[in-house]
Structure formats: structure tokens, C-alpha cells
Amino acid sequence: MLRLSIRNVVKTFPGVRAVDDVSLEVEPGQVHALIGENGAGKSTLMHLVAGVYRPDSGEIALDGQNMIGLNEKATADAGVAMVFQERSLVGALSVAENIYAGRQPGNRCGVINVRQMQEGARAILSELEVDLDPRTTVALLSPGQQQMVEIAKGLSHELKLIILDEPTSSLTISEARHLFRVIRKLANKGVSIVYVSHRMAEIFEISDKVTVLKDGRVTGVRDTNRTNHGELISLMVGRELSFEPDKRRSDPSAKVALRLDKLQADRVRDASFSLRYGEIVCLAGLLGAGRTETCEAIFGVRPITGGVLEIDGRPFRPEGPADSMDAGISMLPEDRKDGGLFMDFSVQANVVAANLPAFTKNGLLSEAAMKVKASEYVQALRVATPDLQREVRALSGGNQQKVLLAKWLCRNPRILIVDEPTRGVDVGSKADIYRILRDLAGQGMALLVVSSDLPEVLALAHRIVVMCEGRVAGEIEASGATEISILELASSKASEPEKAA
Amino acid sequence: MNGNKLINRIATDRPLFLIGLNLALIVGMSVLRPDTFPTSGNAAVVLLDTAQTGILACGMMVLMIAGMFDLSIGGILAFSGIIAGLCVKYFGFPPIPAFLAGCLWGGVLGSINGVLVTRFKINALIATLATLSIYRGGLQLVSGAGVTNLGNGYTVFGQTQFLGIYSPFWFMAAIVVLFAFLVSRTRFFRQAYYIGGNARAAKLSGINVNRTVFIFFVIMGLLAGLAGALLASRLNTAVVLAGQGVELKVITAVVLGGASLSGGVGTIHGAFLGVLLMALLQNAMIIAGINPFWQLIVVGVVLLISVGLDQFARSSTRA
Numbered sequence: 001m002l003r004l005s006i007r008n009v010v011k012t013f014p015g016v017r018a019v020d021d022v023s024l025e026v027e028p029g030q031v032h033a034l035i036g037e038n039g040a041g042k043s044t045l046m047h048l049v050a051g052v053y054r055p056d057s058g059e060i061a062l063d064g065q066n067m068i069g070l071n072e073k074a075t076a077d078a079g080v081a082m083v084f085q086e087r088s089l090v091g092a093l094s095v096a097e098n099i100y101a102g103r104q105p106g107n108r109c110g111v112i113n114v115r116q117m118q119e120g121a122r123a124i125l126s127e128l129e130v131d132l133d134p135r136t137t138v139a140l141l142s143p144g145q146q147q148m149v150e151i152a153k154g155l156s157h158e159l160k161l162i163i164l165d166e167p168t169s170s171l172t173i174s175e176a177r178h179l180f181r182v183i184r185k186l187a188n189k190g191v192s193i194v195y196v197s198h199r200m201a202e203i204f205e206i207s208d209k210v211t212v213l214k215d216g217r218v219t220g221v222r223d224t225n226r227t228n229h230g231e232l233i234s235l236m237v238g239r240e241l242s243f244e245p246d247k248r249r250s251d252p253s254a255k256v257a258l259r260l261d262k263l264q265a266d267r268v269r270d271a272s273f274s275l276r277y278g279e280i281v282c283l284a285g286l287l288g289a290g291r292t293e294t295c296e297a298i299f300g301v302r303p304i305t306g307g308v309l310e311i312d313g314r315p316f317r318p319e320g321p322a323d324s325m326d327a328g329i330s331m332l333p334e335d336r337k338d339g340g341l342f343m344d345f346s347v348q349a350n351v352v353a354a355n356l357p358a359f360t361k362n363g364l365l366s367e368a369a370m371k372v373k374a375s376e377y378v379q380a381l382r383v384a385t386p387d388l389q390r391e392v393r394a395l396s397g398g399n400q401q402k403v404l405l406a407k408w409l410c411r412n413p414r415i416l417i418v419d420e421p422t423r424g425v426d427v428g429s430k431a432d433i434y435r436i437l438r439d440l441a442g443q444g445m446a447l448l449v450v451s452s453d454l455p456e457v458l459a460l461a462h463r464i465v466v467m468c469e470g471r472v473a474g475e476i477e478a479s480g481a482t483e484i485s486i487l488e489l490a491s492s493k494a495s496e497p498e499k500a501a
Numbered sequence: 502m503n504g505n506k507l508i509n510r511i512a513t514d515r516p517l518f519l520i521g522l523n524l525a526l527i528v529g530m531s532v533l534r535p536d537t538f539p540t541s542g543n544a545a546v547v548l549l550d551t552a553q554t555g556i557l558a559c560g561m562m563v564l565m566i567a568g569m570f571d572l573s574i575g576g577i578l579a580f581s582g583i584i585a586g587l588c589v590k591y592f593g594f595p596p597i598p599a600f601l602a603g604c605l606w607g608g609v610l611g612s613i614n615g616v617l618v619t620r621f622k623i624n625a626l627i628a629t630l631a632t633l634s635i636y637r638g639g640l641q642l643v644s645g646a647g648v649t650n651l652g653n654g655y656t657v658f659g660q661t662q663f664l665g666i667y668s669p670f671w672f673m674a675a676i677v678v679l680f681a682f683l684v685s686r687t688r689f690f691r692q693a694y695y696i697g698g699n700a701r702a703a704k705l706s707g708i709n710v711n712r713t714v715f716i717f718f719v720i721m722g723l724l725a726g727l728a729g730a731l732l733a734s735r736l737n738t739a740v741v742l743a744g745q746g747v748e749l750k751v752i753t754a755v756v757l758g759g760a761s762l763s764g765g766v767g768t769i770h771g772a773f774l775g776v777l778l779m780a781l782l783q784n785a786m787i788i789a790g791i792n793p794f795w796q797l798i799v800v801g802v803v804l805l806i807s808v809g810l811d812q813f814a815r816s817s818t819r820a
Contacts, residue, residue: 072707076706082705089699090697091766092694093694102692102706102707102708110687112691
């Protein structure tokens with residue numbers, strides 16, 4: 001019998017057909033990957049399974065039992081666990097209480113049996129091979145440990161189906177390895193796993209079957225070992241997309257725009273590299289390697305505590321972002337919602353936000369000049385927006401990213417720093433953003449790009465600087481680089497038993 | 502480095518810090534004013550002073566753990582006192598039913614707050630600010646001058662002495678012990694942490710967030726009603742202006758006791774220690790003969806410091 005069977009499910013929200021006639025089958029013990037661009041309907045579909053939303057029509061059954069009409073608690077009791085992208089833990093409570101959230105064992109009056117709860121939590125954690133004291137406060141755990149607690153939460157009652165939504169996005173490599181072992185173990189015990197992700201490498205490593213969603217519809221179901229990367233991408237976007245490396249190469253005799261020599265700042269211990277005009281240098285490395293921090297030091301957000309920073313061969317010590325902006329540097333922050341865009345402002349207001357003096361005459365802002373500039377960028381970067389006055393919040397992630405890019409290009413920088421240029425961006429916009437960045441380099445701009453997405457690093461970079469624990473671990477020419485060679489450098493220090501502090 | 506660690510410890514282990522502060526204040530005052538401060542009479546005064554704030558702090562702590570709060574408690578308190586007073590004096594209720602009527606009226610007003618916040622989705626700050634004004638206006642419509650000289654044996658609740666301390670303290674002690682148990686050990690009250698920590702996740706864990714928050718508001722109302730009925734009994738008069746500004750004192754004590762404005766943290770014993778500290782501070786200032794206006798300033802400064810500690814704790818755990 002099928003573990004999970006979804007038949008012809010439809011879910012509409014005002015104005016959007018989020019899930020459109022989707023069918024999906026998962027067998028017991030199967031690891032089923034669900035992939036698709038942002039907005040393809042993956043999350044909505046899984047929320048329907050977990051009972052958060054109710055479908056407009058269609059059937060959902062678990063082990064042949066109808067699931068429609070059950071709320072979150074009832075689906076959980078039926079054996080469905082969902083581990084969300086955003087954390088669902090309470091920092092102030094213990095591991096055990098988080099695992100048993102809302103269902104702590106106790107007597108009939110609702111008085112909690114603490115010992116029983118801790119013993120139960122301990123058993124679940126040891127099954128997951130997690131070495132954690134159930135009494136520990138969750139706020140003290142690493143992201144990886146917290147993720148394990150999330151999964152343990154799912155195991156706290158009889159589990160038939162677990163839904164993992166982008167589970168590795170905040171994990172280190174070894175934590176992700178551990179997670180995969182646990183997934184395999186659960187699958188071998190007959191638990192079915194729906195694995196929502198857009199990391200191709202993981203899908204090929206962990207899943208048995210892949211379902212691809214696009215615009216709320218299923219565009220393909222494949223056995224993982226009978227498909228390939230290119231086929232899945234084309235199913236996701238509906239067309240073949242190539243991220244071939246750029247043929248254009250920077251002139252090796254071009255002037256050096258930016259040079260770091262043993263630069264130090266908080267969490268940056270020793271960063272040395274240089275960047276020429278017309279060149280794209282990618283900073284690669286694991287989470288917490290100090291890449292973003294290095295960029296922040298260059299941009300004047302993070303105080304420099306030692307070493308040398310040079311722009312055009314002259315020493316440069318920014319006191320704040322204003323200094324760096326005056327020196328011709330623009331930086332796109334990692335989180336466009338948090339530090340980049342004014343989400344409730346219009347496209348136009350965002351494009352001009354970092355360069356208001358340029359549109360000011362006699363102390364007054366010139367609406368006409370702003371309009372001209374904004375529409376120029378909207379066309380050049382192909383921002384899909386109905387008009388310039390549309391709130392940025394209403395745009396897709398890819399278009400938001402383009403608006404962010406426009407905001408900083410508006411200052412005509414000579415050096416552009418981009419932190420995670422395509423995080424949460426659909427594949428189509430990704431291609432556009434790659435093209436834009438390459439064109440900028442072709443026009444002579446110096447680009448420093450931070451990215452955790454290795455295929456992206458390989459596609460964009462002319463030269464790759466790999467960081468590890470606040471230091472530059474090495475440099476690789478893009479032509480000779482592979483994902484493996486980058487990863488080896490990125491984790492080289494971590495494997496050495498060198499901690500002498 | 503070391504200093505940072507110390508502040509961090511203070512910010513994270515709040516009850517321990519409060520015990521230290523309370524002890525320091527007691528020892529300090531005993532040394533400075535050996536004749537007036539460390540007497541059994543003065544101790545009784547301090548403990549009685551914790552009664553009203555302590556009762557209210559239990560309900561407020563539960564609400565704040567769940568990420569809510571209630572500014573209308575002063576209004577509920579006064580209104581409930583008036584209702585109890587009217588019942589006993591004009592409707593001829595015996596003392597116990599009148600007392601209970603006061604408490605229940607508090608519950609009714611609390612349920613109005615609960616409906617506004619959970620059904621009509623009005624922000625708790627705005628909703629209870631509005632009801633504070635409504636309740637205060639309402640109670641003056643009902644009884645413009647208050648109810649004096651209640652008589653009829655009603656004073657038994659507030660004027661009985663046990664071990665040299667008046668009964669309101671013992672009501673408060675019982676409630677603090679009860680709530681400390683409920684909040685630390687029962688499933689229903691533990692839900693507050695999940696709701697305040699992450700309301701969406703709480704919902705997905707099968708917790709009925711709206712119903713639970715509604716009940717928390719009703720409980721807050723019942724406790725404010727109890728405090729009002731007790732005060733009327735103690736004074737033998739239901740005063741229209743009773744509980745004016747009490748919400749400031751209670752929120753200060755609760756935040757001092759470890760609650761965060763964003764919810765998810767706090768304990769009942771922390772809240773009680775916060776209440777005790779406030780009462781000791783006030784007592785110390787009175788004994789030291791400090792101008793009452795300065796006392797108001799001190800309350801404000803204490804609130805700022807405790808919120809500052811909360812911010813610091815959060816920024817340091819995030820880093």
C-alpha cells in the first residue's frame with residue numbers, strides 16, 4: 001500500500017493557483033525529493049499534507065486513510081511530522097520540552113512527568129545518534145544540533161512520514177552528513193521521507209525518486225538514478241538553461257582595484273588577496289568562514305583591526321560605509337529583506353535610495369530625474385514589475401534582487417561587492433543576474449562575489465579565493481577549479497588538530 | 502571580557518541575580534537603619550506591600566511569557582472592587598458571594614480583553630489601553646464616588662491577621678505558590694512558552710493558540726478582580742481610583758523578573774522576586790526619607806535597567 005497518496009489536489013489563494021491538480025505517491029521507506037523553483041508550490045503542497053491548509057479539491061491519504069479535514073495536531077497524531085525551513089524551537093525551554101512541544105507526557109490533570117519526558121527524549125536522541133543532554137537549553141545549541149532536535153520532535157510519536165523542508169540550509173558539511181545517515185536509517189525502518197530542496201547534489205545523494213513542480217503543476221516524476229542534473233533543471237524551468245563559464249577573461253595587466261594584505265577584523269583573522277578591474281573574484285568557503293565579514297570590513301561596516309587595505313594602490317581605512325561609498329565601492333548585503341531593500345517602498349524609491357543627492361536640486365528631490373533613472377534600470381536589468389510605483393514586497397525574489405542591484409549600480413561604483421547574489425532567486429532570474437554581473441565586469445568594473453553555491457562560484461568567477469575560519473586558505477584559477485578542489489581548501493584547516501588557543 | 506561574562510550571567514540567570522539584589526538591599530538597610538528597617542513590624546509592612554503587585558504579577562507573567570500583556574489591570578481591579586462593594590452594601594450579598602462576584606467580574610472584563618486580542622486581532626497594547634480607559638469610565642458611571650463603609654463582615658478577607666501579617670499577603674503567597682507549580686509543571690500553562698517563543702510553530706505543534714491566550718487573559722482578569730475585591734475589603738471601602746498606575750509597577754516587576762517583551766521566557770519565582778525587590782526599594786526609600794517624586798523616578802529607572810538587561814541577553818545569545 002502507498003504510504004502517502006495525493007490525488008488531483010488543487011489549492012487556490014486569492015489570485016493564485018498555488019497547487020494545480022497535483023498527484024504524488026510515496027511508498028513506505030522511500031526518500032522522495034520534491035524540487036522546483038521558489039513559488040512552484042512545494043511548500044503549499046506540504047502544508048496541505050500537514051493539515052495547515054485544506055485543499056479546494058482532491059484527495060490526500062496516509063496508508064489509505066483519508067487525511068483531508070484533519071488539523072495540524074491530528075495529522076501529527078496520525079504520524080506525519082514536518083520540519084520547517086524556519087526554526088520552530090523555543091530557546092528558553094529544554095531540549096526535552098521542545099521535543100515534546102504541547103504533548104508532554106503527564107497525568108490526567110496535565111501535570112508533566114519530567115522524568116518520563118527526559119527519558120523519552122534521551123531515547124529518541126540516542127536513536128538519532130545525537131549526543132545531547134535533554135535538559136540542555138535549546139538556545140545554547142548550534143544550528144545543526146537544533147535541526148536534530150527538530151527531527152527528534154517528529155520522532156516523539158509514531159512516525160510514518162517526515163517532511164524535511166530545505167533541511168541543510170544552515171548546516172555544516174559534517175552535520176549534513178549526519179543528517180543523511182539519519183534519513184537513511186529512518187528510511188530503512190520504513191519511514192517515508194519527503195525531502196524538499198533545491199540543492200541538486202543532495203537530491204542525487206539521498207533520494208530514491210524525484211518529483212518536479214513548476215507553477216503549481218507536476219512537470220515530471222523520475223527515478224533518481226535514471227535522471228540527471230540537466231533534465232531536472234529543464235523540468236524545473238521548462239527550458240534548457242546553461243550556466244557555462246564565461247569566455248571573457250580579465251586582462252592580466254589591468255590595474256589592481258582592491259588589495260588586502262593580512263587584513264584583520266572581528267572574525268577575520270588573515271585575509272590577503274587582490275582584485276583587478278574587469279575581474280570577478282568569488283569568495284568561497286563554508287558558513288562562518290569569514291567571507292561576509294571580510295566584505296563588511298572593506299565596506300566600512302566592520303572596524304578593521306589590523307593589516308592593509310588598498311584601493312587603487314593607496315591605503316584606505318574606512319570609518320563607515322559612507323567613506324567606502326565615496327571611494328567608489330557598492331555592496332549588496334546578503335539578506336535583501338533585512339539590510340538591502342525597503343520592502344514597503346516602490347521600485348523607484350528603492351532604486352534611488354542610496355544615491356539621493358544625485359537627484360536633489362536646491363534641496364528638493366526631482367521626481368522626474370528619479371523616474372528616468374529608475375525606468376532606465378528596470379529596462380536594463382529586465383525587472384519584471386507592472387510599474388515603477390509597485391511595492392518591492394510584491395515582486396518575486398529574483399526581481400527584488402535586481403532592484404537591489406539597481407540601487408547600488410545607481411551610484412556608478414568602480415568596485416561592486418555582492419553577497420550571495422542569487423539566494424532565494426528563481427533559475428530564470430539567476431541567469432539574468434549572471435549575465436548582468438558578467439557584463440559589468442566586461443565593462444571594467446571590479447566584482448567581489450560571496451557565494452555558498454559552488455556551481456554558481458564556478459559559473460561566475462574568474463578567480464576563486466577560498467576562506468576558512470577567517471583566513472584565506474588558498475586561491476584557485478576558475479579554469480582549473482572543481483567543486484571538490486574548493487571544498488578541500490574550505491575545510492582544510494578544520495581537519496587539522498591545530499587549536500592551540 | 503570578564504565584565505561582559507558577568508553581565509551575561511546576570512542577564513541570563515535572572516532569579517539568582519534578584520536574590521542577590523534583594524539580599525544586598527536587606528543587609529544594606531539593616532546596617533544603615535538598624536532601628537527602623539530590620540523589625541518584624543517593618544517586615545510585615547513590606548510583605549503586605551507585595552500582596553497586590555504579587556497577585557497581579559502572576560497573571561502578567563503568564564501573559565508576557567505568551568508574548569502578550571495587559572495594561573487594563575488597574576481598571577479591572579478598581580471596577581471589581583466597586584462591584585464587590587455594591588454587592589455587599591446595596592444588594593445585601595453575604596461576604597463570600599460578594600467577594601466572588603468581584604473576582605468573577607474581573608474575569609468578565611479579562612474575557613473582553615481576550616476576545617479583542619484573539620478574535621478581533623487587535624494588538625494587545627492598543628486593545629488593553631483602550632479597555633483601561635473604558636473600564637475606568639464604566640466604573641465611575643456605576644458608582645461615581647465609590648462605595649464607602651462596606652461593613653456586613655466584608656472586611657474579614659483583608660483585615661485578618663495571621664503570624665502578624667495581614668491576609669492579602671497570604672492570598673498572594675498561596676497564588677504565587679500555585680502559579681509557580683502550574684507554570685513550571687502543567688502542560689496547559691507550559692503552552693505559554695511555545696506560544697510566546699514561536700506562535701506559528703506552536704500552532705503547528707497542535708496548540709490552540711487563540712483559545713489558550715484567551716484563557717490567559719481571563720485568568721489575568723480573575724486575578725485583578727481578586728486583587729480589587731481584597732483591596733476593598735482591606736480598606737473597607739471600594740475606591741474609584743484604586744490601582745491607578747499599578748500596571749506600570751506590575752510590568753516593571755515582571756520584566757525585572759525575567760520576562761521579555763517578545764515573549765517565550767520568564768518564571769513565576771522570577772516575577773515574585775521582582776515584586777519583592779520593588780517593595781523593598783520603596784520601603785527603603787520611605788525609611789530613608791526620600792521624596793516621593795524621586796520614588797517614581799526610581800521605578801522608571803528600574804524598568805529601563807531591566808529592559809536593558811533583556812536586550813543585552815538577546816544580543817549576546819544571538820552572537
